[in-house]
Amino acid sequence: QKEVEQDPGPLSVPEGAIVSLNCTYSNSAFQYFMWYRQYSRKGPELLMYTYSSGNKEDGRFTAQVDKSSKYISLFIRDSQPSDSATYLCAMSANAGGTSYGKLTFGQGTILTVHP
Amino acid sequence: KAGVTQTPRYLIKTRGQQVTLSCSPISGHRSVSWYQQTPGQGLQFLFEYFSETQRNKGNFPGRFSGRQFSNSRSEMNVSTLELGDSALYLCASSLEGHRAFFGQGTRLTVV
Numbered sequence: 001q002k003e004v005e006q007d008p009g010p011l012s013v014p015e016g017a018i019v020s021l022n023c024t025y026s027n028s029a030f031q032y033f034m035w036y037r038q039y040s041r042k043g044p045e046l047l048m049y050t051y052s053s054g055n056k057e058d059g060r061f062t063a064q065v066d067k068s069s070k071y072i073s074l075f076i077r078d079s080q081p082s083d084s085a086t087y088l089c090a091m092s093a094n095a096g097g098t099s100y101g102k103l104t105f106g107q108g109t110i111l112t113v114h115p
Numbered sequence: 116k117a118g119v120t121q122t123p124r125y126l127i128k129t130r131g132q133q134v135t136l137s138c139s140p141i142s143g144h145r146s147v148s149w150y151q152q153t154p155g156q157g158l159q160f161l162f163e164y165f166s167e168t169q170r171n172k173g174n175f176p177g178r179f180s181g182r183q184f185s186n187s188r189s190e191m192n193v194s195t196l197e198l199g200d201s202a203l204y205l206c207a208s209s210l211e212g213h214r215a216f217f218g219q220g221t222r223l224t225v226v
Binding site: 045092 | 119121146148150157158160163164165170171173205207209212213214215216217218219220222
């Protein structure tokens with residue numbers, strides 16, 4: 001079983017819809033949670049960064065972390081065609097030991113927002 | 116602020132050859148990590164360097180190696196290339212090792 005599980009989709013929604021993307025994980029040492037967006041043939045772009053549990057909002061994006069359930073979510077409100085991309089969740093543990101600089105990624109969810 | 120710069124963007128190599136990829140991190144970032152991205156395996160961690168020292172290493176064979184220079188720039192080397200090494204190689208820089216910013220990647224094709 002992978003440390004981080006993410007539904008690969010693909011997910012297709014109409015413009016203006018609310019999108020919900022999710023990841024589950026098994027490693028209770030994960031403390032830092034990130035969402036990246038990756039367009040075709042480009043590097044991943046950091047969208048959201050959260051430490052420990054809670055919610056974080058940035059414009060149309062909201063990230064939620066529930067450490068008790070080992071579950072994280074990304075919500076996109078008023079989705080736009082320009083949001084069409086692959087969304088990757090990533091996690092890391094506190095620095096130290098074998099955790100330095102290592103992000104563990106989900107498989108990515110392919111999202112298409114059609115006009 | 117300039118982002119993470121990777122060179123070259125594309126490479127075609129023959130089996131058995133070796134290759135060196137370069138990464139310039141964001142100014143002030145001392146942590147540089149390398150990842151391999153393939154359709155089947157997704158993004159997998161190769162190794163991380165901080166202040167010229169390798170702090171962490173993923174589960175890749177010894178053919179994959181790296182180094183970091185005093186200006187934080189990093190290079191990754193793959194020796195004795197195999198067809199399965201064809202992938203997008205991504206470099207990420209960060210201040211502390213987890214909030215990472217990625218470059219555009221180097222797409223390596225081994226023929």
